[in-house]
Amino acid sequence: MGSVAEGCTFETERLLVADWRNRPVAGWPSSDLIDAVVLMLTPAVTSTLPGGWQGDYSEDRAKRWIEERDDESTVLEVVEKASGQTVGLMLIGDGGSENGGTDIRLGYMLCESAWGRGLASEMVSGFVEWARQRSEIASITGGVEPDNIASARVLEKCGFRTVGLPEPEGEQLYRLELR
Secondary structure, three states: OOOOOOOOEEEOOOEEEEEOOOOOOOOOOOOOHHHHHHHHOOHHHHOOOOHHHOOOOOHHHHHHHHHHHHHHOEEEEEEEOOOOOEEEEEEEEEEEEEOOEEEEEEEEEEOHHHOOOOHHHHHHHHHHHHHHOOOOEEEEEEEEOOOOHHHHHHHHHOOOEEEOOOOOOOOEEEEEEOO
């Protein structure tokens, strides 16, 4: 699927972030994407994600999950510079037109070992800075399950504001206007 985020690459103080299908060659750790997904998508990580994503992941399930994400979004792999390990994923989709530009739909997750270290805020902030450089992107919208207080705080810290009431499936939307 083509999107304004296809080929996205950026760096923060502690993270390297790139489209998982177009990783830079120089300086990018080599990792097996299927293994990274199996290790990352634990029951604790997936508990606040859509129902079909919850539970344990085998290599076969991870491969299917990767193929499904490729069909619907651009996926950014988040690698911690110090360890060279994949610690997160960002899912970037087209949210439609907004204020004469594109609204980007943002989803993200971190492996359990990366929780509580400020990496989610760093990765979302880095993506926001990347998006601000793209004149075609008018806004970024992310959804958070009501029980996922940490994720809501990440979005708020990065300048996102709530949009209306929670959706029927329970997700609260947050939006950041870039123009």
